Amino acid sequence: MEELANIPWNLIMPILVLQLILAVVALIDVIRNKRTNGPIIMWVLIILLVGTIGPILYFVFGRRQT
């Protein structure tokens, strides 16, 4: 636990918040999106598990450009 306290949370927090926003926006969109490129469940997993790049991958490749 001591290591956790040593992490400079006030510096890291903005990054975590931004990543959270990115993931939440991507998740809302992937659920509302009727026609994704590939199965929806795959994109949900990618967004949740692949860190920062997951949501970006979804926005670039997952959304069908109509």
Added chain:
Amino acid sequence: MKNTGVLVQKEFREHSRNFKLYWIPIVFIILGIVEPVTNHYLPQIMESVGNLPEGSDFMWPQFQGTDIFVSLMGQYQLIGILIIILAFMGSISGERKSGTATLLYVRPMSFVSYFFSKWIVINAIVLGSLWAGFLAASYYIRILFGPVAFGDILKFVGTYSLWIVFAVTVVLTLSASLSTGAAAGLSILILFVFQVLDSVIGAFWTVSPWKLSIYATYPLQGDSVPTGYWMSLTLTVVLIVLLFILGAYMSKRNASKTTV
């Protein structure tokens, strides 16, 4: 000119609905924050996850704030430009392919204002993201590394912004001229491969758009204006204008290729 305003609004609405207006700035800001933080805590990070052998002792380089700006620019050169290419390679060719373009092309509009509306909106999004990223970075660099002269940052970001406008214009013009896949491939060739070529054999000339990113770092390192700097700026502006004209012309010529 009345058309242009409507088209600009249409572009903003489109990029708001496909979330590009939101995720591109967030990604640029994340890059801008992560770069100073990881560089500042590099010794601690390496200690805990670096798998260094017991007792090894490294002399970590003492980074200055200006070094972090340069390495952040390196991130934008790779990830930033890749995002620009991937996000905007289909701005015009995709519209032709999906058939959305028919809804536009049947209306009386000039292709110059059509191309201009796309160009100005994409540049606004990308430059806004870039500046937000550098702003976040300069805040963190100020906290972690100490202040950097504001005038130097301004010169650096200004020069680099022109290169980014050039990159956006290249991608958009190619998107007007070719199909989405070909536009992506050729953009990567022009923006990445030429960059590498320029740094390998570029010692033989001083004037080229690909040198702008290197010239941009000169004020940060306290060097004077390099020879060929102003000529490179002028050449880049001229190339942007030429590409713009070509793009507007090609989007008109390719209008007949639209899927109906």
